[in-house]
Amino acid sequence: MNKNNLGTGKCPICMHESFSQIFEYTSPPKGEIRFSFSSKTNYNRRVIQCNLCGHYLSIHKMDDSSLYSEDYVNANYNDNHGIQKTYEKIMALPPHKSDNSGRVQNILEFTDKYFMDTVPPSEKRHVLDIGSGLSVFPSKMKTEGWDCTAVDPDPRAIEHALKNVGIKGICGDFFTTDIPGTYDLITFNKVLEHVKDPEKLLAKAKNNVSANGLVYIEVPDGELAAIEGKEREEFFIDHPHIFSFASLSLLVKKSGFFPIKIERLKEPSTKYTLRAFAIPCND
Numbered sequence: 001m002n003k004n005n006l007g008t009g010k011c012p013i014c015m016h017e018s019f020s021q022i023f024e025y026t027s028p029p030k031g032e033i034r035f036s037f038s039s040k041t042n043y044n045r046r047v048i049q050c051n052l053c054g055h056y057l058s059i060h061k062m063d064d065s066s067l068y069s070e071d072y073v074n075a076n077y078n079d080n081h082g083i084q085k086t087y088e089k090i091m092a093l094p095p096h097k098s099d100n101s102g103r104v105q106n107i108l109e110f111t112d113k114y115f116m117d118t119v120p121p122s123e124k125r126h127v128l129d130i131g132s133g134l135s136v137f138p139s140k141m142k143t144e145g146w147d148c149t150a151v152d153p154d155p156r157a158i159e160h161a162l163k164n165v166g167i168k169g170i171c172g173d174f175f176t177t178d179i180p181g182t183y184d185l186i187t188f189n190k191v192l193e194h195v196k197d198p199e200k201l202l203a204k205a206k207n208n209v210s211a212n213g214l215v216y217i218e219v220p221d222g223e224l225a226a227i228e229g230k231e232r233e234e235f236f237i238d239h240p241h242i243f244s245f246a247s248l249s250l251l252v253k254k255s256g257f258f259p260i261k262i263e264r265l266k267e268p269s270t271k272y273t274l275r276a277f278a279i280p281c282n283d
């Protein structure tokens with residue numbers, strides 16, 4: 001691969017070859033979780049931005065290959081008891097303080113109109129949540145009458161989904177796990193920024209979205225976060241990708257979907273977020 005002056009090659013989203021360095025880190029920013037992989041070695045990381053589509057990449061040489069099968073739950077929630085406690089804490093937040101409540105409200109408003117004719121309220125609507133983690137999202141959707149299935153690579157997250165949340169669960173990496181059936185809605189809530197190849201992951205959803213179905217995507221908004229500086233959580237080490245309005249739109253298109261709504265907001269937690277609804281393009 002030809003490398004440019006920042007050693008990065010092409011933008012994975014728009015194929016442009018020119019980048020600018022935005023931030024450099026020689027120690028973890030305040031608040032960043034100390035994963036075992038990032039605590040063992042000298043910390044050195046940069047955030048660069050594509051000069052065309054505005055997409056951000058976080059570049060480092062630390063070995064994060066075991067992050068989502070083990071390290072992520074260990075570092076974030078400690079163990080099964082930690083999962084349950086964090087789940088209960090988030091579920092107990094009042095709606096005006098909960099990112100999850102805002103997400104659910106937004107999705108219900110959109111889908112109530114969108115599925116009015118194709119999946120009327122008298123029928124069960126089905127959602128597949130990729131990278132479900134604590135399952136706070138499918139849990140709330142369940143109380144709204146949706147049939148929910150969670151997918152997560154960590155067995156502890158799926159055990160929690162089955163036992164504590166009472167939804168269906170599939171333990172596996174969505175990149176490599178073939179999931180049977182189709183769903184009215186497939187959700188990627190703060191998932192695509194965590195993976196090396198978000199286009200491949202999103203494209204896989206085409207296999208499981210129903211003919212009249214939708215995907216919903218939430219990612220960190222680097223453009224607004226960057227204004228506030230390098231300590232923002234949008235740029236933490238577990239996000240190899242941070243999006244711009246244009247790069248999210250391009251990613252959706254390249255993955256075989258057609259964006260029908262994209263918007264940005266600052267959530268109750270203060271996270272800057274881009275969120276999109278999209279439908280599959282006909283091949």
Ligand SMILES: [Zn+2]
Pocket residue numbers: 011012013014015016050051052053054055
């Ligand atoms: Zn680009």
